[in-house]
Amino acid sequence: MIKEQFIRNIGIMTEQEVEKLHSTTIAIAGCGCIGGFSAELLTRMGVGTLYLADPDVFDVSNINRQCAATHETIGQRKVAALKKHLLSINPELEVQCYSEGINEANVDAFVQDADYVIDAIDYFAFPESVILQRAARKKNVYVTTAVALGFGTSVLTFSPSGMKLEEYVGISTEASIADLRGQIFPPTGYSKNLPSYATEEKITEWLQDKTIPTISVGQALGPGALVSQLVLHLLNRKNPPIVPKRFQLQFE
Numbered sequence: 001m002i003k004e005q006f007i008r009n010i011g012i013m014t015e016q017e018v019e020k021l022h023s024t025t026i027a028i029a030g031c032g033c034i035g036g037f038s039a040e041l042l043t044r045m046g047v048g049t050l051y052l053a054d055p056d057v058f059d060v061s062n063i064n065r066q067c068a069a070t071h072e073t074i075g076q077r078k079v080a081a082l083k084k085h086l087l088s089i090n091p092e093l094e095v096q097c098y099s100e101g102i103n104e105a106n107v108d109a110f111v112q113d114a115d116y117v118i119d120a121i122d123y124f125a126f127p128e129s130v131i132l133q134r135a136a137r138k139k140n141v142y143v144t145t146a147v148a149l150g151f152g153t154s155v156l157t158f159s160p161s162g163m164k165l166e167e168y169v170g171i172s173t174e175a176s177i178a179d180l181r182g183q184i185f186p187p188t189g190y191s192k193n194l195p196s197y198a199t200e201e202k203i204t205e206w207l208q209d210k211t212i213p214t215i216s217v218g219q220a221l222g223p224g225a226l227v228s229q230l231v232l233h234l235l236n237r238k239n240p241p242i243v244p245k246r247f248q249l250q251f252e
Helices: 004-009 015-022 033-045 078-089 107-112 123-138 165-169 200-209 216-234
Strands: 025-029 049-053 094-098 116-119 143-148 153-158 247-249
Touching: 015 216, 025 033, 025 107, 025 123, 033 049, 033 078, 033 116, 033 143, 033 216, 049 078, 078 094, 107 123, 116 123, 116 216, 123 143, 123 153, 123 165, 143 216, 153 165, 153 216, 216 247
Parallel strands: 025 049, 025 116, 049 094, 116 143
Antiparallel strands: 143 153, 153 247
């Protein structure tokens, strides 16, 4: 029997589909912008188990865009604050936290039981994204990621049998994690049509400062599109565009 809090899902989804989501496990690496709001949307849709990984804590600069970032959670670990927030939505949600983030020692356990993986790892932790995607590929699990592009978003979905992340960004698939230290996922890799204010000069400046401007609406659009594609895929309704194809929604 469908619990009352999920009754309004019926009609858009069948009872069988809602039940399937209840038995689904999603692993989310990165609990800030894309990861945090994706976790909330999945929780409200009735996904039964979430794995959350992030080594960071909330600071005041996160409040303009991140799901569980408030003046009350400044200084708290993102995974712990997000878990508390999600359990206030669905107390029966199963949540497993990886407060050390993703690394070569824990990544296999992180993806082991996942039906889908969300890569919401920071631009500047690109080696960890490679670690995550390599492990997911071994387990034959899809990985999806999104970026906020000002007033828009792009979503990328990697098939375990399709183009690898390394191939997509133009590096060797044999590169060691040590060799990748210092590299980032290039913002231009998400879109061929960046906003007009994201000039090449500005992007270079932002990357050097390790501070990329971003706002709440793009960080809401990204998870909305990402979770929609993920759930439709899980329910065998519609396949998402697979890298090198992408979904993009951009306002100016």
